[in-house]
Amino acid sequence: MIFGLPVISVAIWLPIVFGVLVLATGNDKNAPLARILALVGGVLGFLVTLPLYIGFDVTTSAMQFEEMHNWINRFNIHYHLGVDGISMLFILLNSFFTPLVVLAGWKVIEKRVAQYMAAFLIMSGIVNGVFAALDSILFYVFWEAMLIPMFIIIGVWGGPNRVYAAMKFFLYTLLGSLLMLVSLIYLYNLSGGSFSILDFQQLGHIPMQAQILIFIAFFFAFAVKVPMFPVHTWLPDAHVEAPTGGSVVLAAIMLKVGAYGFLRFSMPITPDASHKLAGVMIALSLIAIVYIGLVALKQSDMKKLVAYSSISHMGFVTLGFFIFNAYGMEGAIMQMLSHGFVAGALFLCIGVLYDRVHSREISAYGGVANKMPVFAAFFMLFAMANSGLPGTSAFVGEFMVIMGAVKVNFWYAFAAASTLIFGAAYTLWMYKRVIFGAVANHHVAELTDINGREKLIFIILAIFVLGMGVYPLPFGEILHVSVNDLLIHMTQSKL
Template identity: 70%
Template sequence: LIIGIWGGPNKIYAAFKFFLYTLMGSLLMLVALIYLYTQSGGSFALADWYKLPLSSTAQTLLFFAFFAAFAVKVPMWPVHTWLPDVHVEAPTGGSAVLAAIMLKLGAYGFLRFSLPILPDASQEWAWLMIALSLVAVVYVGLVAMVQQDMKKLVAYSSVAHMGFVTLGFFVFSDLGVSGAIVQMIAHGFVSAAMFLAIGVLYDRVHSREIADYGGVVNTMPNFSAFALLFVMANCGLPGTAGFVGEWMVILAAVKSNFWVGSAAATALIFGAAYSLWMFKRVYLGPVGNDNVKGLTDLNPREFLVMASLAIAVLFMGVYPKPFTDVMDASVADLLRHVAISKLN
């Protein structure tokens, strides 16, 4: 509704595309939920589903039914194609909610449904999940590099960053799962900040094209400082929220398989390439045109929002311990449950 009512010129197309993608995946998930309800003797309690003795065939079918719903939401490659269209048409607030909150629902689904209810199938198909995650990290990172629209660039970078989340879940280690959850939270702050920063520029110039800007730092110095921090966090700079989760997942992946970890680490290179190149073309250098010359710096409302996100990004990057402490017991319990089912 947010996209369809307040979106851009192709808002109806984008809203329908989003709706249809989500609907197709969710219908398969609904079938899986009904099957689990019948198998558990009429219970929708997750605790009951965790104890179900499901056959390997049933687990595999249910795994892919859940996968259909959660992969679209994350979104994983190759069902990620709705995301750039939807972000481009969505208003700034819609993009922030979509990137910061809704994409996390898919990853949360893997964590609460696929892994504990279907541990055998999760182990069996982990190679596929890891492969798709690496494609998202590497290939989609390269796609982001050639974008001319700022929103499309950040949308593709979201797909690449969320690839770390699914990768972390399916290496089955404390470090990997904890890193993936930290990455979910960090990406919520960083991607929302990136989209809101683009919204600040769009409100003034009514263009998202990188070519329509240049030298913004000359007319909006305060805003440019915030934008630089968020771009650095998007690259995964140490000391920012974007670094912590990605680094934990890369370490866990290297421990599991050196080549998987090496492929994942390329995201830090690609992330720096597309983020910093965009920053250079939009913010640095001489004033690009009359539109940029007439820009005004942040108003108090915009400053408050940017400062709040900046504090969150820096706090989580410098001191992530409160986040990891809270999740440690749950992560250990989940991995113990998956390991026990493998032994059985």
């Protein structure tokens, strides 16, 4: 509680209320008002999450800023919110991106502006709910509700093949979620009538067979969102067809939600199954890192390339989780945060080009640096970060995961480290083809450099990418206790 206000509830509901207000501005005659209202909502939504960071106690792994109210008494379901070191940073990350996304769509979105802005604001609130929910049904409600605005965003403002992408996105994720629902109900009965995630984690005895089935059900729910190989195929479609803001939120936020699910549900609730199936998870992660990295090399569409690179980077995250040591896990979470900034920034860069030329094909560009020097510099920074250059945020996470992997098995680390080469190859090769060389065609010749609004977005992101790369301690500090506690918890068998 800060000033008598429940911080987390405000962080969830304020953007949603603003979203409804933005919707109420109605049709496109009031578009300027809708934009301003959305920006105010986004900025306020970020500001209200700051007390979470300022007031956070880094010495405990217990849930903080807890709120608990009865919700559905019949099933003992509570409106129970709280954050620990793992979830707090993601709430900040999510709220941070909302105003940026609003700014990114400021001019480009011309039809149904109010609906577009409102969808992002509402989604921002819902995602905060996903990260803060401590009751599994509350979590599930937020988790599913998240799909509705994203479905609309992709389908209404997306590219030519948007309907296919939106449907695929929704049905893929719904498949996983429904299986998770059955597991949650099973756990409810096992725990003697509680839907609290913390109670699930404390369950003393779950037979191995049940653990494996629960793990698999959770796997479907979370792996689809991460996305892990082989259930990743929705992501390139969704990314490519989504509008820039949609891609940014998908990459920066949505993918993290899946990984967060592993930390909050799969690993602490079914530790024995997690250990038993770790080999499979590591194998899938390595396939994602190496194979998807190679696939990215081959792409001719910039957005697709970054989408595949996201899958490959998220492979690092799941690898870090399932090697079960502090380096790996903290590195994975750092990687999640960093990937949020870097992938978000890259999608915004591609958005800048797309807004001007209306093509995502690499071959449609060439020599952009001649016309957009400032943009080229920013793009360079983010491209370097995507290939894991030391000094950028991406390096911290990748390095820690590789260190953690070496401790377990040299070859895991070896395979994972290959990404430093592939990542550099596909990112910098794309960069070279787009930015350098002679001016390729008249579209490029007519390009104008980024304006103040776009500069502002990139400066903010650049500060975070560099800041986190040079001085990652504040992030690590917050994670430390919670991660250690999770690892200790996981050593206790539930058989």
